[in-house]
Amino acid sequence: MSYKNIITEENNGIRTITINRPNKLNALNKETIEELHEAFDDANNDKDTKVIILTGSGEKAFVAGADISEFANFTVENGGKLAAKGQELVFNFIENLETPVIAAVNGFALGGGLELAMSCHFRVASNNAKLGLPEVSLGVIPGYGGTQRLPQLVGKGRAMEMIMTAGMIDANQALNYGLVNHVTTLEELIPLCEKIASKISRNSSVAISAAIRAINANFKDGVNGYDVEVKEFGNSFGTEDFAEGTTAFLEKRKADFPGR
Known part of the structure; x- marks a missing residue:
């Protein structure tokens, strides 16, 4: 473009x-x-x-x-x-x-x-x-x-x-x-x-996006940032990046995050 x-x-x-x-x-x-x-x-x-x-x-x-x-x-x-x-x-x-x-x-x-x-x-x-x-x-x-x-x-x-x-x-x-x-x-x-x-x-793009949403929530009127963090944290467990990250850690290798 x-x-x-x-x-x-x-x-x-x-x-x-x-x-x-x-x-x-x-x-x-x-x-x-x-x-x-x-x-x-x-x-x-x-x-x-x-x-x-x-x-x-x-x-x-x-x-x-x-x-x-x-x-x-x-x-x-x-x-x-x-x-x-x-x-x-x-x-x-x-x-x-x-x-x-x-x-x-x-x-x-x-x-x-x-x-x-x-x-x-x-x-x-x-x-x-x-x-x-x-x-x-x-x-x-x-x-x-x-x-x-x-x-x-x-x-x-x-x-x-x-x-x-x-x-x-x-x-x-x-x-x-x-x-x-x-x-x-x-x-x-x-x-x-x-x-x-x-x-x-080199880190999980999915987790980084979730962290951005959680951090920004703290500065929004009427939004409880802690609640957003809890939600985003829980959602992370359902991602392919979480599966890859934890598996790589246990296998003592660098993670290759799929971004999903």
Whole structure:
């Protein structure tokens, strides 16, 4: 499948999705959001894809934000629809994807870019990364889940400060906050993500999908995460991956999971 604003590559079960708008610092516009949805849906439906890495083209930016020119003249109704559609198509979609997603944050991840990174299951940053939610400096607030996911990741007080000041933090501060899992050089960013992805891909994709659902349940209103964990744990006993994993353990060999 070909796209105008993104590039996809597959290698040894790892699908890399690269936002490719370097002249716009990979800013998110409507077309890019729609293409991201298609690319993630395609990867998630491909049983050979075990892990997805999301990054931006070039050395300056992961995603420098949303394309402001597209919504500068929006009405109240238009603004609400923009946020709702974006969350449905990409941000909530990625968060709840069955295939694990790693954000490789190269350079600026601002506004919608940081919100995109936060919707991924975890983040690895290059040491030149700058992260922030500057929306209040434009007279608006984060609309793609930033006010919800940032407090979950860094705590309420830090999230309040980051959003209210509209400031940026560097990669090491993001690591200290728990916003990213690892910091490395720009040159080693993708190799490190691929190394982590390779470790993930050796495990049961069925069990990983169940773990994603159980972890996410803890952050959903009206849902008891423990109950979801119990259900997913029990369901695991009926999978072929469980049979293979336990048999391989008892036979002292590496498991060859069928993904069922």
